[in-house]
Amino acid sequence: MKDPDIGAVARASGLPASTLRYYEEIGLIASSGRKGLRRLFDPGIYERLALISLGRNAGFSLQEIGAMFAQDGNPRIDRAQLHDKADELDRLIRRLRAMRDGLRHAAECPAPSHLECPTFQRLLKAASADMKRGKSKGK
Amino acid sequence: MKDPDIGAVARASGLPASTLRYYEEIGLIASSGRKGLRRLFDPGIYERLALISLGRNAGFSLQEIGAMFAQDGNPRIDRAQLHDKADELDRLIRRLRAMRDGLRHAAECPAPSHLECPTFQRLLKAASADMKRGKSKGK
DNA sequence: GCTTGACCTCAAGTTCACTTGAACTCGTAA
DNA sequence: TTACGAGTTCAAGTGAACTTGAGGTCAAGC
Incomplete structure (x- = not known):
């Protein structure tokens, strides 16, 4: 080859x-x-x-x-960095899971408007909290 | 106020x-x-x-x-669209979980170089498959 | 009456990760 | 020999989501 x-x-x-x-x-x-x-x-x-x-x-x-690459071209990945990134992913995953559940609930919710649904309101509250804390960058 | x-x-x-x-x-x-x-x-x-x-x-x-907003300013969220987005989040979450586990493993892996670790290799294989299929947009 | 600070507009600049276009050079096949 | 396709360079453009800067307006406080 x-x-x-x-x-x-x-x-x-x-x-x-x-x-x-x-x-x-x-x-x-x-x-x-x-x-x-x-x-x-x-x-x-x-x-x-x-x-x-x-x-x-x-x-x-x-x-x-x-x-993350050394000059020789081999990966030079700091194990601590990997852990950090894994932790960051964990946080992101948690947020996304909450979001997914909220979306799913909203899709099924019988309330006439999403704004009146308590679960949706909880989501909104969480979102506005996120907004204030400055969002961590998801991918 | x-x-x-x-x-x-x-x-x-x-x-x-x-x-x-x-x-x-x-x-x-x-x-x-x-x-x-x-x-x-x-x-x-x-x-x-x-x-x-x-x-x-x-x-x-x-x-x-x-x-997603109607002209009156109220949310006009299509329930099907919510389901789609929830499904999309599900897929993203699965990918991220795999990634997180892989990172965590790599951080602990005793293999001298990540490239020699079977788990890392599996991750790599998955990543190159992703690459070929064209990545679905994560957030 | 003058300064200050918070607001305003409009245009241009920024970052990231690429893509596109114009103009050029090869090696190969007809 | 000429044409073609696949490569090349370099500069500029793209799109998303904002930010920054210059220059202007106002109400309030000293």
Whole structure:
């Protein structure tokens, strides 16, 4: 298997070539060389892209993700940082669960208007509290 | 209680005045009148803002939220839409839970490098699958 | 009467994560 | 040999959700 060019990586990863170029531009990935003009990538790119996707799913920004790689290209993930992120996800999940339950309830609630439904009112109260505390960034 | 001006609403809601003006500009909220130049808001604004915050927490865009109000200003929330959103939240929550568990595991994993840990590899595999399927928008 | 502070408008700027377009260079197939 | 498709660069544009800045208006307090 020769080193894939950008088209091959794009097809295999599902990411558009423009995104791959962008990722390279911001230093998130690197091409292993050129053949003429064309970038070639090391097959390790797939793992790297998977790591990036993982980070994105967990709600990290591209910057944060970039900071998680050592110069040698290996992940350098601080275990404490992982714990922090897991805790943050926990909080987010709790909020989302409450939201989901509230939505579901509102969808079924027999009150003529959502505004008159006690559960909906509870949701509203929670939402306005969130608003005041400044929302933690969900993904 | 006189109708609050933008400063009062800002203090009470925790939202910057610039945001309130912006919300008004895009038609998401309305001021009830002016006293000289200054906007005055109807006290109902707080409920409205809570509804908006609720929508934002649930992952709706400001546009979508705007569409949820009837011209009379009352919420006009489609029950089917609520169900859809709840289902979407469910899917998001599942993904986030998996992510959280994976992070937590990785933080504890004794493997010398995350890349060698089977659980982490499973996460990676899932992430690259997500990547290929095109991510559903989380909030 | 003058200053101050809170408000106003309007246009432009910001961040994030990309995408798009114009103009160019290759290698390959007809 | 020429045409084509897939790559290239660089600059500019996109969209969401705001923020910032310049310059202006007002009511209140000293």
